[in-house]
Amino acid sequence: PLRRADAVRTGDVKHMKWWGWGVEGVGFHHEDKPDFAPFVLKAVGLDLLAGKRTERPDFSELKVPASRAPETFVKLLSGIVGDGNAVVDDMSRVVHTYGKSLRDLVRIRAGEFARTPDVVVYPADEAEVQMVVEAAVEADAVIIPFGGGSNIAGSLEPHADESRVVVSLDLGRLSRVLEIDAESGLARIQAGALGPDLEAQLNRDGWTMGHFPDSFTHSSLGGWVATRSSGMQSDKYGDIADIVKGLRVVRAGGVLVIRAVPSASTGPSVREMVVGSEGRLGVITEVTVQVHRCPERRDIYAYFFKNLDHGLAAMQEIAESDVSPSVTRISDAHETGFSLATSKESKGIQKMAQAGLMAYLKKRGWNLDEMCLSFIGFEGGEAHAKRQKSLADRIVRKHHGIGVGKGPGALYDQKKFDTPYIRDFLLDRGAAGDVSETAGPWSKLRGIHAAVYDAAGRAYEKIGRKGWTMSHMSHSYHSGACLYFTFAFVFGDDPLGEYDTVKRAIQQAFVDAGGTISHHHGVGLEHAPWLEEDISTQGVAVMSGLFGAADPGGNFNPRKIV
Ligand code: FAD
Missing domain, CATH: 1.10.45 (Vanillyl-alcohol Oxidase; Chain A, domain 4)
Structure with a gap:
């Protein structure tokens, strides 16, 4: 096993900025997207061109509650993890208080901290995690494992009335790929590895894990496992629940070990219990995952469908057929409108080609306001990718879809990790933009879609705000798929009260219409x-x-x- 000397230093552990998504200096801009401002004005009544901004507080203005950790306890932890690796400063405790849900961002910008962790520890290896856990349990402290801090289900915050000392256990120093079993296609990886670090280490030897959630850049392997995450290419690589084969979980008294085997009948499955446990069963220190050879080809093609019905029917038929795509995704008409509005201004031949396509579709009797944009991805060897595409194209044609090539798909693939910055852009201008997602059987998807639009519409009316809802289907399975909704509105006087009204209406619509409460964001408090x-x-x-x-x-x- 790696020892402290091999581990990443605490100072090198990367965190997102305290008030929003990602890193300082990167953000969303609309100036190069001429259709965006008119779109937002029409959708939620927010005039971006008026240039009004809400002030974000300076960190020094926040009233951060003092640490309640006794000095002796911090000293004890420092003795385990080494000087400088058990910290109580305000910034560290604030960064480890929340995830990145809209509720988290609103509260943190308002300097609202009912409770913060009292001490943040950065163990270097599993042995140190074990000693921290023993010391914390002995002292009857609370332990909250921290990966990337990207969850949006309220999975991290200490409970407001927690009277015990709260330890945030940051796995950031455990970020190495430890071993690759090339014969079996398995990799042992430390749980604190963030997406890019993990893939870079695997890619060096020609491997990939194939797990790419939109939060990939700032979320960790342990966090993915603890929240039952799903990545964009799940149609090929599976959800994290499929990818995880073995686990090491530090608990008081010892390590829970699930050896990596392809499948087992030792039920109920403890492996499955740990997947999605959100830190409640212990600290995941190491995960053995299935890995694949980096594909020769990785293509995402864009298609337009006349409406959502046609598009969903095509996605369902693809899921039931012999085609094995890596991505199947279709945006409804609202989300298609949004995607087109966030495109950069096209010029010259591209502009003429776009205008020509729209004229052609109109001539074919399409109502462009109902049109839906879809992405279908293929990965593997040259011949495989080609064959899969031709099989999928046949199904698309049967449902009157039209292929528009790789351009939009490549753009989407490059830009998807930047999309999260839009939430901060909207918050800076006094508006909410958030998401809720579910999964349901094919027979209920259209019903869930309609029920959510209806429920959100009534919620916007209730709060007296002009609201916007849009959705896409992604992550296909034999029996159904995930539906992902984005909702937005300009805040009135009670931002979190208004947010709750809309979010609750959508969540209730999920269960009432036959969907689950979350396909891949977990449960948390939210x-x-x-x-x-x-x-x-x-x-x-x-x-x-x-x-x-x-x-x-x-x-x-x-x-x-x-
Ligand atoms: P954290 O937020 O640090 O922790 C989440 C939970 O897991 C907490 O309960 C924590 O205690 C526990 N935990 C973390 N590490 C460990 C460990 N080593 N041992 C035990 N428990 C642990 N999710 C998706 O699945 N797919 C997406 O496409 C996706 N896109 C997103 C886009 C945006 C803009 C945002 C903000 C979030 C998105 N998410 C997505 C949600 C989030 O990224 C996932 O829930 C992710 O898996 C959380 O990982 P993390 O490392 O950030 O975990």
Whole structure:
């Protein structure tokens, strides 16, 4: 095993900026996208050209509650992880308080901290994690594992009335690929590795894990496992629940070890219990994942469908057919409008080609306001990718779709990790933009889509704001798919009250219409109120029993999920 000398230094652990997504100096701009400002004005009534900005506080103005960790306890932790690796400064504690949900961002910008962690520790290896856990449980402290801090389900914040000392255990120094079993296509990786570091280490030897959530740049392997994450190419590589084969989880008293085997009938599966446990069953220190040879070709093609019905029918038929795409995604008409509005101004031949395409579609009787943009991706060897594309094209044609080449797909692929910056851009201008996602069987997807639009519409009316809803389908399965909704409105006098009204209406619509409360963001505090409706009273009882028995003192991230 790697020892402290091999580990990354605490100073090199990367964190996102305290008030928003990503790194300082990077943000969303609309000046080069001429259709964006008119689009936003029409959608939510926000006039970007008026240039009005809401002030973000300076960090020094925030009133950060003092650490409640006794000096002796911090000294004890420092003795384990080394000087400088157990810290209590305000910035470290603030950065480790929340994830990046809209609720988190609104509160942090307002300097609202009901409770922060009292001390942040950066262990260098599994042995140090074990010693920190033993010391914390012995002192009856709370331990909250921290990966990238990107979750949007309220999975990190200490409970407001937590009277015990709260330790944020940052896995950032455990970021190495430890071993690749090339014969089996398995890689042992430390849980704190962030997406880009992990892929760069695998790519060096020609491997990829194939897990690319939109938050890839700032989320960690341990966090993906702990929230049951899903990446864009899940149609080929699977969700994290499929990718994880082995685990090491530090608990009080020892390490829970799941050896990497392709499948097992030792049920109920403890591996499955850890996947999605949000820190409640212990600290994941190492994950063995399945890895694939980097594909020769990786192409994403764009298609237009006349409307969502046609597009969904094509996606369903592809999922049921022999075609094996890496990505299937279709935006509804609203999201298609948004995507077109966020495109940079096209010029010359490109502009003429676009105008020509739209004229052609109109001539074919398409209502351009109902048109839906779709992406279908293929990965693998040259011949495989070609064959898959021709099979998919046949299905697309059957549903009257039109291929528009690789250009838009390549652009989407490059830009997808920048999209999260739009939320900060909107917040800077007093507007909310957030997401809720679900999964449901094919037979219920259209019903869920309609129910959410209806519920969100009523919620906007209730709060008296002009709201915007848009959606796409992604992550296809044999029996159904994920539906992902984005909603936006300009805040009135009670930002979080208004947000709650809309968010709750959408979550309720999910369960009422036959979907789950979350396909890939987890439960945390945010989605917990609907868990019983999702998995039944008995289901919640089993889950509570598991957490109660595994962690009788309630030391590991208490009160998340249930
Ligand atoms: P954190 O936020 O640090 O922690 C999340 C939870 O996991 C907490 O409960 C924490 O205690 C626990 N945890 C973290 N590490 C460990 C560990 N080593 N051991 C035990 N418990 C641990 N999610 C997707 O799945 N797909 C997407 O496409 C996607 N896109 C997103 C886009 C944006 C803009 C944002 C803000 C979020 C997105 N997310 C997405 C959600 C988020 O990125 C995921 O939930 C991610 O898996 C969280 O990983 P993290 O390392 O940031 O975890």
